[in-house]
Every structure is written in structure tokens, then in C-alpha cells.
Amino acid sequence: MENQLNKTLNRRYILRFLEELLQIPSPSGYCMNIMNRLEEEAAKLGYTMERTPKGNGMITIAGSGDSADAIAYTAHVDTLGAMVRSVKPNGMLRITPIGGYNMETIEGEYCLIHTRDGRQYEGTVLSTKTSVHVYSDAREWKRDEANMEIRIDENTSSKAETESLGIAVGDIVSWDPRVRITPQGWVKSRHLDDKASVAALFGLLEWMKRADKKPERTLKLIFSTYEEVGHGNSYMPADITELIAVDMGAIGDDLSTTERDVSICAKDSSGPYDYEMTSRLIELAKQHQLPYAVDIYPHYGSDASAALRGGSNIRAALIGPGVHASHAMERTHADAIVNTAALLLAYLGLSVS
Numbered sequence: 001m002e003n004q005l006n007k008t009l010n011r012r013y014i015l016r017f018l019e020e021l022l023q024i025p026s027p028s029g030y031c032m033n034i035m036n037r038l039e040e041e042a043a044k045l046g047y048t049m050e051r052t053p054k055g056n057g058m059i060t061i062a063g064s065g066d067s068a069d070a071i072a073y074t075a076h077v078d079t080l081g082a083m084v085r086s087v088k089p090n091g092m093l094r095i096t097p098i099g100g101y102n103m104e105t106i107e108g109e110y111c112l113i114h115t116r117d118g119r120q121y122e123g124t125v126l127s128t129k130t131s132v133h134v135y136s137d138a139r140e141w142k143r144d145e146a147n148m149e150i151r152i153d154e155n156t157s158s159k160a161e162t163e164s165l166g167i168a169v170g171d172i173v174s175w176d177p178r179v180r181i182t183p184q185g186w187v188k189s190r191h192l193d194d195k196a197s198v199a200a201l202f203g204l205l206e207w208m209k210r211a212d213k214k215p216e217r218t219l220k221l222i223f224s225t226y227e228e229v230g231h232g233n234s235y236m237p238a239d240i241t242e243l244i245a246v247d248m249g250a251i252g253d254d255l256s257t258t259e260r261d262v263s264i265c266a267k268d269s270s271g272p273y274d275y276e277m278t279s280r281l282i283e284l285a286k287q288h289q290l291p292y293a294v295d296i297y298p299h300y301g302s303d304a305s306a307a308l309r310g311g312s313n314i315r316a317a318l319i320g321p322g323v324h325a326s327h328a329m330e331r332t333h334a335d336a337i338v339n340t341a342a343l344l345l346a347y348l349g350l351s352v353s
Contacts, residue, residue, distance in 0.1 A: 005288050005342035008211070009203050014341065015181060015334055017041065018199035022189045025112060025174035027081025027098045031055060031225040034077045038223055041202060045209045052235070055225045061208065063218040069241040070218040073204075073344055074303045075197035076227030076247070079190070080327060082106075082173040084113065085145075087163055091156040092149040093123070095173055099228035103143040105328040110176040111150060115166045123150040123173075178329075185334035186259075192323050192330040197246040198223060200321070200341040207345065215348040224303050233303040234310035242277065243316045244347070245304035246340065248323035248332070249295065256293035257322040259333045262340050265318040268297040270305035277317040284346040290339045293322070319343060 026034040035057050042049040042059050049057045063070075080099035088094055093113070097103075106125045113121045128147050129135035141147060150173065156162045179189040187196065201221050208214065220240060224232030227247075236243065249263020257263040264281050266273060278294075285292035304316035321336035 005290070005345060009207055009338055009341050009345070010210070011334060011338050013206050014199050014203035014337060015187070017202055018187070018196060018337070019179055019181060021077070021195045021198060022177045022179045022191055025081075025114065026077050026079055027172055027174055028078040028226050028228045029098065030081070030114065030172040030174070031078050035223070035225065038077065038198075042205070045205055047205065047209075054235070056232070057223040059205065059221040061214055061219045061221075063216050064214050065216040067217050068239060070220050070237070070239045071215070071242040071244075071348075072220040072222055072236070072240045073201055073244050073246055074222040074224060074233055075201050076194045076224040076232050076303060077198055078225045078228050078232070079193075079195070080228060081175060084167065084169050084171040084173065086169060087159045087167065088149060089159050091158050091162045092151055093162070093167070094145075094149055096145065099327070101327040103145065103148050106175060107143060107148070112174050112176075113150070113152065113167055114172045114174065115168070116171065117166055119166050121165060121167065122153040124153075126151055181334075186331060187334060187337070188329070188331045190330060192332050193248040193326055194227065194246070194320070196248065196321050196323065196332055196337050197340065200337050200344070201246060203338070203341045204344055213350050215350060219348065227303050227306070230301065231306050231310075233307045236307045236310070236312040236314060240312070241314055243304050243307055243312070243314050244277070244344065245302040245316065245318045246344065247302050247318060247320045248326055248330075249293070249320050250297055250300060250326050251322055251324045255295045257295050258293070259322045259324050259331060260291055260335045261322045262290055262292040262336060262343050263320050263322050264292055264294045265297055265300070265302075266294050268300040268302065268305065268318065270301055270308065273304065273317045274315040277315055281317060281319060281343065281347065285343055288342065288346055290343055291335070292343070
């Protein structure tokens with residue numbers, strides 16, 4: 001059964017689309033371009049993606065049965081990033097984070113500054129004490145927001161010169177993802193949280209189109225744009241009664257998930273997920289011999305958490321590919337991404353024969 005589920009999914013399509021998505025800057029609040037790309041890809045596959053007022057996307061696949069209840073799978077396109085907080089007297093930029101990460105993880109990173117009139121400038125994130133050859137306390141200097149700045153790759157050494165470039169407070173800053181996909185199937189990049197899951201959902205969509213299949217219950221694929229700041233799916237359509245958030249599984253101390261596993265989260269910072277849905281996902285992973293692990297994530301929240309806190313009357317679960325070094329220099333394996341799509345396919349009860 002493992003071969004049936006995995007081989008029916010187009011691994012090459014999933015990885016190719018993932019690589020493309022990773023290259024599109026999309027910090028929370030700046031997801032217009034990536035949503036346009038999802039809309040375009042959905043249309044190529046014969047589906048329509050609607051937009052909500054806040055910018056989320058939703059693809060509806062009508063069910064073959066007569067149930068009025070819908071199931072939803074959701075993944076988020078928004079990523080970590082930053083915003084220009086101020087232009088400093090020396091022409092460099094002070095930033096404020098978008099999303100939750102340690103400043104140490106972006107020191108030395110290349111970035112793009114996106115101005116509101118459509119210009120882009122390259123830069124590098126640095127500590128304000130940049131060199132051990134100059135500053136005696138450079139090693140001990142605390143890497144926090146006040147002690148970090150962006151060096152812009154333009155001829156500027158003053159606030160006025162930087163502002164003349166059109167750079168201003170409120171401009172979005174995106175990190176260079178540094179995407180690598182190795183012949184062995186390792187995927188290294190920033191923002192695998194959660195573009196790996198977005199690619200998995202499109203792999204499922206591509207299979208349904210190719211196999212000319214539809215689920216018995218109406219399926220809604222929701223792509224959210226504000227997950228990293230906590231309110232991605234705070235609103236849910238009323239016909240949805242079950243929601244599976246598809247997001248990365250964390251790896252580390254006292255956790256079982258690996259980069260080749262499907263992570264099934266039983267509980268995160270919002271509390272336990274639906275017992276019956278979680279149990280069914282575990283049984284399906286066993287039945288189809290999909291490598292998986294069940295874990296607890298006390299420092300984690302998902303779009304399912306946002307939906308529940310927003311008052312949605314739903315049952316919810318959380319799965320996703322295991323990702324090492326989340327919110328830093330992330331890595332997963334193609335097997336985990338494809339197996340996540342396979343488990344979602346199994347949950348729909350669709351035949352792959």
C-alpha cells in the first residue's frame with residue numbers, strides 16, 4: 001500500500017513547485033505575488049482559487065456525495081521576515097521582526113528591501129558590532145533587535161541618501177531562502193515552514209486532476225497569509241466541520257519526528273487536537289506504512305489553533321513534514337513531503353488503484 005500511495009503522487013511536480021515557491025518573497029502581509037502564482041497554478045490544473053478579504057486563498061473541490069459538511073486542509077504561504085523600523089543616521093536600516101525567530105539566525109543573511117513603489121534593493125543583516133577586528137566585545141554583543149541593522153548594497157552613508165532611494169519606514173524585508181535540493185532528496189531552505197506543505201497540497205490537487213477523482217465530501221484547500229503572526233485562519237467558512245492544518249513538524253529534544261517522517265501533532269500550545277481525527281491519522285499512517293511520529297509541541301501554534309480561537313465550530317488536527325532547525329536554516333526530505341500528501345490522500349478515502 002505504501003507504493004500505491006507514494007507512486008501515485010507526482011514527486012517531481014511537488015519538488016519543482018516547492019522550489020519555485022521558495023524563491024518568491026512572502027513575509028506575512030506581503031503575499032500578493034505568491035498568491036497570484038497559486039491562483040495561476042490552480043487554473044492550470046483546472047481549479048478556481050477564490051480570495052478572502054484578508055488575502056487568503058481557497059480552492060473548493062465539490063464532493064461526489066450529498067453531505068453538506070465540508071472538510072478543509074490548510075497550509076500557509078506567509079513566512080518570517082522583517083519590516084523597516086527606522087532609517088539610521090548612518091544610512092543603515094533598523095528592523096522589526098515579522099514572525100518569531102532568534103536574531104542570531106539572520107545575522108549575515110542576504111535580504112531584499114521591498115519599497116512601496118515597487119523597487120527592490122539588496123542588503124545584508126549584520127550586528128551593529130560587525131567585526132572582531134574592530135570591537136573587543138563583538139563576540140559577546142547581544143543579538144537583539146536594537147543591535148542589528150541592514151547594510152544596503154547602494155552608495156549610501158546617511159539617512160537622506162537612503163531615503164532618496166525610496167526606502168522608508170514600513171517597507172518589507174525578505175530573507176534569501178538559499179534553496180538547495182540534493183540528488184538524495186534533502187531539501188534545504190528557509191521557509192520550508194510552510195511552503196513544503198503548500199507544495200504537498202498542490203501535489204494532492206495535481207493527483208486529483210490527473211486521476212479524475214473527487215472526494216465524497218466537499219474539500220476546501222485554504223492557503224493562509226498571516227499564520228506566522230497568529231491569525232491566518234481566524235475566520236472559517238461555516239460549512240467546514242473538520243480542518244487539518246498542514247504545517248511543519250518540529251525536531252529536537254524529547255521529540256520523535258525526523259526529517260523523513262510525517263509529524264502528527266497531538267497537542268501544541270493551544271491544547272490537544274481532536275482525539276478521533278488524530279487517532280484516525282495514526283491508524284492510516286500505520287495501514288499505509290507511512291513513516292510517522294506523534295509529538296507534543298509546547299512552543300507551537302497552527303492555523304487550526306487560529307480557527308479554534310476565532311470561534312470556529314470545528315474538529316481539528318495537525319500534521320506535516322518533519323523540518324529540522326525550524327525558524328532558522330531549515331531542512332527536510334522529499335519523502336516527508338510526499339508522505340504528508342499521501343496521508344492526506346488516505347484521509348479522504350480515495351482509491352488509488
